[in-house]
Amino acid sequence: MCQVSTAPLRLVTSDDRGVQLPADTTRPVVESETALKAMLSGLSGVDSVGAEARAAKLATRSLKKSTKLWALDLAISMVDLTTLEGGDTHGRVTSLCTKAMHPDASDPSVPSVAAVCVYPDLVAHARSVLGASGVKVASVATAFPSGRASLKVKLLDVRDALDAGADEIDMVIDRGAFLSGRVGQVFDEIVAVKDACGAAHLKVILETGELVTYDNVRRASWIGMLGGANFIKTSTGKVGVSSTLPTALVMLEAVRDFAESTGSLVGVKVAGGIRSSKDALRYLVVVNETTGSAWLTPDRFRFGASSLLNDLLMQRLKQRRGAYVRPDEFSGD
């Protein structure tokens, strides 16, 4: 029953009543591709009009004052600062890692980011720069971004990155296999990569832009989670369509349902096209109102981004000083 408060008209602060975890954690066993297919087609469909409307409504939440400050700092601590270019060099990676550890030269109170994300052959150098700073080294692998190589080659790619010192592996699923119905193969590859990872964290990139439909995003999310992903990730950032709010919503709903049926809490990483603090905070609202505050930590939510960081710093400084500074106030990288 409701209690009537004597406080003046104040907004209710909603507690974390989202996820109802089971008493024990169970690891679901996938017996066969047939069983996996049956399970996937048994999942509820996603109505795209409804999902987009829900995301749009969540985007109207207004984060002000201390909530906004807290959220900006949280977002900074969730960034996987990324460089994935053919022209990457040691110099580039040194700059990136330095910024990752101290994003704002003038303000040591700014938290460091969660991780740096690079190609496998730059992992060793990133590791040497980051040292024991606490910023993780994430490496893309498995023939990123296309995933078009044999499993043998993909696993070698993973081992290379791990040997060089990567803490986290961002793999890509085989979209060709998924779209042609070979979900068993998609699943097996994830299991094999997770095996190779050992203690390292595995992020499974679904490449939602190539999956196109929300139903596919939901199914691929489940394959990733069943396969042992620590995180499911939206995109490589290398194709046209990257992360969108409704896509993240659908993935978070899958993560919530998976947590409720198995007790395992899988994280979500959104990557590609997230450039402004406004966007980032909208994602945090979606996390808050779908999976709840247990996911509002870098251990369970990440932003794969590069230019986002400076906008977060800009907004953070503006909240504190009351005015915007010029972009050159912050280092370019």
Next chain:
Amino acid sequence: MSYDPAAESVSIARLKPSYGLFINGDFTVPSAHDAFVTLNPATEAPLANVAQGSGADVDRAVKAARKAYDTVWSKTTGAERSKYLFRIARLIQERSRELAVVETLDNGKPIRESRDVDIPLAAAHFFYYAGWADKLDYAGYGANPRPLGVAGQIIPWNFPLLMAAWKLAPALAAGNTCVLKPAETTPLSALVLAEIIQQAGLPDGVVNIVTGDGSTGAALVDHPDVNKIAFTGSTEVGRLIQQRVATTQKHLTLELGGKGANIVFEDAPVDEMIEGIIDGIFFNQGHVCCAGSRLLVQESVADEVLRRLIRRVDQLRVGDPLDKNTDVGAINSAAQLARIKELTEYGEVEGATRYTSTCVLPDKGYWFAPTVFADVAQSHRIAREEIFGPVLSVLTFRTPEEAVAKANNTNYGLACGVWSEKGSRTLWVAERLRAGVIWANTYNRFDPTSPFGGVRESGFGREGGRHGLEAYLNV
């Protein structure tokens, strides 16, 4: 993560201490004893004094409307009428923030809803009917259809500005002049609209706005020189109006109550369906004639749906309507709150299982926590009577045939929702539902192009679309 207060500013409303009537292009000066106070239902604080329109005031308004019709408006071409309507639509958009705050203060609905739904839709109705004013020959009613003359329009308190737009826009587009009677508890946004109408330069007397209580409405219904009565409100009052109008030559359309069935099949898209149920009954605090106030859920998935629904209900943010993060606002009046409480208490007595949100309600103002009743039977009062509040009655069904039978087992017939991923089943069910509006995998979606209205005791006549013109043409 808890959200800090994010309140919209009251000063944007530019409220005046008192408002007169809008007759023949001018605002009357309200006198002290012919006034009543309109309150902010979220705080019970008075907002402004508003004039109580007397029989004489109604008479003056109808005379002004008649004169405007005879001498000006019936001689104004459709293209010219369009221009006024476009201008009004643009002015609504320009003053949208002010209108949204006024609406939220006077009605109690969240600012997010007035800002994102009520005001934009009101402007959209004026834009839409502006487009029809010069194309009536093509509306499907024959060449050169004529207006009815003077329209008397009585609107409810649940969507004050939007209902004014739904009434005025088609009436004016078709060439009628109007006397509008806003609801007693929500007169303010209509009075701001009166300012906009003045600003738009609409000729004097084409639109007149007479505020007041039920007696003002009765005077309008009974006035011998009104050609058309349009009423939106409760079925009880609609019935009375129909009786009074029966011996006259007046044309009549009624948009009345409902007990909408939101039908959920086992293959519904789960997360969107939960949102749809929530939107169906908690949007606008459930003060919606077409609210999905009955959830008919397939028995095979009832437990899981209820579990997810209750979890979601608990996440609804109930509180200050001016806060941009509020989901559910205040109940519009003490009278409405009392009615909701009475029926809800009866629901427990009848034996339904009650779940109420654990939200904390403010101590001042009219508030009711979102409530869900499970194990409801068709024979319960809470399954048959319109509560008009944030209360959902959950019933189950086994087969599509049973869903249709239960959905139709009511004297109302305004709206229904159908949730399924199987298109053939959605169409099969929709064909058999007795309702004026059927939503598939959604709920409470409105558009000026889409005709809205009910069957049976939910009324007759349509608002919106080409069909909405029929109510205001002599066809």
